[in-house]
Amino acid sequence: MDHFIDTSARVGEGTKVGRYSVIEKDARIGKGCIIGNNVTIHPGTRIGDSVRIDDNTVIGKHPMKAAISATTKEQQLPPARIGDNCLIGTSVVIYAGATLGKKILVADLSTIRENVTVGDLTIVGRGVAIENFCKVGSRCKLETNVYITAYSELGDNCFIAPCVATSNDNYMARSEERFKHFKGVTVKKGGRIGLNATILPGKVIGEDSQVAAGAVVTEDTPSKKIVLGMPAKVWRDVPEDQLLENQ
Numbered sequence: 001m002d003h004f005i006d007t008s009a010r011v012g013e014g015t016k017v018g019r020y021s022v023i024e025k026d027a028r029i030g031k032g033c034i035i036g037n038n039v040t041i042h043p044g045t046r047i048g049d050s051v052r053i054d055d056n057t058v059i060g061k062h063p064m065k066a067a068i069s070a071t072t073k074e075q076q077l078p079p080a081r082i083g084d085n086c087l088i089g090t091s092v093v094i095y096a097g098a099t100l101g102k103k104i105l106v107a108d109l110s111t112i113r114e115n116v117t118v119g120d121l122t123i124v125g126r127g128v129a130i131e132n133f134c135k136v137g138s139r140c141k142l143e144t145n146v147y148i149t150a151y152s153e154l155g156d157n158c159f160i161a162p163c164v165a166t167s168n169d170n171y172m173a174r175s176e177e178r179f180k181h182f183k184g185v186t187v188k189k190g191g192r193i194g195l196n197a198t199i200l201p202g203k204v205i206g207e208d209s210q211v212a213a214g215a216v217v218t219e220d221t222p223s224k225k226i227v228l229g230m231p232a233k234v235w236r237d238v239p240e241d242q243l244l245e246n247q
Helices: 176-180
Strands: 058-061 093-095 225-228 233-237
Parallel strands (some): 058 093
Antiparallel strands (some): 225 233
């Protein structure tokens, strides 16, 4: 046998485990899963039925706390949970304390940190990073190289284009005052953010609002409006045929 499954772990009927993979103490894996080569599943992890996990992925990793970290906390974390019918790509890292719903795709090289929830049918694209203490709704699309900063929240049906960057610290790691003001971004239901846009700390993207490519959002955006520019300003209404209610 060229993989390791702890005697206390449980692996469902029809699940296949690749070469050099490790399934640690008290892990639970459902029926009909495909576990690739060199996968590590940490203690207590819960994985549903018909989940595919590709080579070199790590599920249930515990975070490292840097001596000067402002957001990573020393804490006891619950096991990572992966819902039924999820697809997890190559070299993905999903931390302990993360909870993924059903039919989620997490593409290659992505990271989902502790204390994160991701809703059903969401796509987490290649190289996406979702930092700790975030909530991502259902049916969202986070495209390649999106960065979702800690303490952010995305509603259902949000679209985040490639290379969007978000921030949670207006003080840029200077002065003790910053610890009172950490706040990620909020994207309300149906909000859309275009290619390479930047959203500053604490800003709210309104319901069905649209942020144009390359915009820098320094103020909250109104619902159902398109904003563009640096800094972003309201340009016009989102066209009626583009509103979520008309899809």
